[in-house]
Amino acid sequence: MGAEGIAVSQYVPPPSVVSHNRFDTRTPLQQVFYWEADQWEQFTCEWVRMRKDEFGYLGVEIIGGTNDRGADVVAFMSEQRLNGEWHCYQCKHYSDGLTLDDALPEMIKPFAAAVETTRTLPTKYIFVAPRIHSRLKDTVLTPAELKRRFLSYMDGRTRPVAALTPETRHAVRELAARTDFSMFWTVNLDEVLEVYSKSPLFASRFNLPPTGEPVKLIPPPVPGVNEARYLKRLLDVYQEKFGAQIATVKDAFEHPASGQHLGRQRVAFFDAESLRMYARESVPGDAYQELQDDVLDNLIEVAVRDFPSGWERLQAVLQASGQLNISGSLLASHFRNSQRKGMCHQLANEDKLTWCTGGSW
Incomplete structure (x- = not known):
């Protein structure tokens, strides 16, 4: 219970949920005020929509305005x-309780x-x-007392009551x-x-990183069409470094020098896809696209340098990806080294x- 009898929430985010902005240490509770x-x-409308299945709602809308007749959501x-x-749902956001x-x-x-329209109660x-305020909470918890207080209020001459016509007031x-x-x-x-x-909106609304972990994706035995471009880029590298006999992905897997390397790159690509x-x-929003754009802005400056071979360019870019500072992203806590390397291949894709x-950037 807070000061002056006002009921204050004691909600505390899960221990894993901390602000990704080190300059903003306010809890969600503090931000709301x-x-x-x-x-x-x-915010209330979003919360109500999250409970649609629980209560069997067919629809949720905001009506709030000067003529909402006490129905905000x-x-x-x-x-x-x-x-x-x-x-x-009547929304009230006051500085006091x-x-x-x-x-x-x-x-x-x-x-x-x-009384005045076709609306039902x-x-x-x-x-x-x-x-x-605790007094309101206590009164609402005793419907008979709340009813008594309301009927007594209707018998008074406060401005809200006096604003009604005698007929409406009686009805x-x-x-x-x-x-x-x-x-x-x-x-x-x-x-x-x-x-x-528990909603995806929580991270965005309160400037917090998302909770949970990406689901691990396992590369399929046979590469799909969604891998075609980055695999072709890697084949160019292997041909340049190990010889023209590496003409297909199958050749690259069977080659003693490139096989394990290619396997690691595919794992990294699918780790990035899982993220x-x-x-x-x-x-x-577009948190992943924003992260990818930031990564590209940095890595392109490495990729455009002069390198004696595609292999050395690839290794330099992969190494640079692991050194990027991306602390401003909502995904920073999940952007591990494998996902960073995999994003390089997504960009190549x-x-x-x-x-x-000879390739385009």
């Missing part, structure tokens, strides 16, 4: 959408919408806020009196972050690197 209201709303449970069963006095005016809105109405109170107030919930920030931390797949599934003279 500095967001703008629209960032919080988008809505989740539909039937094709009837707001005319059927649905859940409402969300209080009961903050919540009561918002609670009028779903009832007024049900949501079966769940959830307040989502970084900080929630809202009557509807509320017939309603089970267990529809109202609050959610703790640590619960939100626990779900969110590419991992990035696609675990990191939003895309005609961005070549080893023997």
Whole structure:
């Protein structure tokens, strides 16, 4: 429990999850408190979408705005959408904890919408806020008390109540009196972050590296068409160094000098491909492409130097790849030496690197 009775999340990221930016040591919890209201709303929508299967949602949308009638994020449970069963997520991002006095005016809105429009009441109405005052949490946990407080509020003359027409005010109170107030919930920030931390969006949203490890890919016995270009580049190197008798990949594997080398390069290529797949599934955006572009910018300066042979150019580039400083990438912790060498072959596979003279860069 935080100061002044405000419930504060105790969420702590897994030990393996640390900021990749050494100048920003803020936890996700700390970062959230500095967001703008629209960032919080988008974050809430993303979190709700992560729970679609759990709750059987057919769709999740942001409605938030001046005429949202208390529905910032809505989740539909039937094709009837707001005319059927649905859940409402009310997003509040205040510098202080969300209080009961903050919540009561918002609670009028779903009832007024049900009275004045064709909307049904949501079966769940959830307040989502970084900080929630303990008094609000305690009251929501006792639906009968929450209902009593709301009906008493409707009998008062506060501005939100006075803004209703007498007819609407009476209808809202009557509807509320017939309603089970267990529809109202609050959610703790640590619960939100626990779900969110399992998403690929977590790393991007909070400036953290992705969790988990790439799945190891084993090179197939027979090279596929996806390997054709970089293997041709390697064959050029082997022919130049060991002799023209190495005309095919099979020849290169059978040659006593090039066979083991070629095997290692194929393992490295597939290690890099596994990292590419991992990035696609675990990191939003183009983190792998950005990393590859940065690597190429550095390695091309090595590759364009004068070398007596393609073999020496290849070895120089592979060695340089292991010395690159790529600490700014979300993938830095996974970019091991084998993946670095494999990326060189990926770049050769895309005609961005070549080893023997006469090729294009």
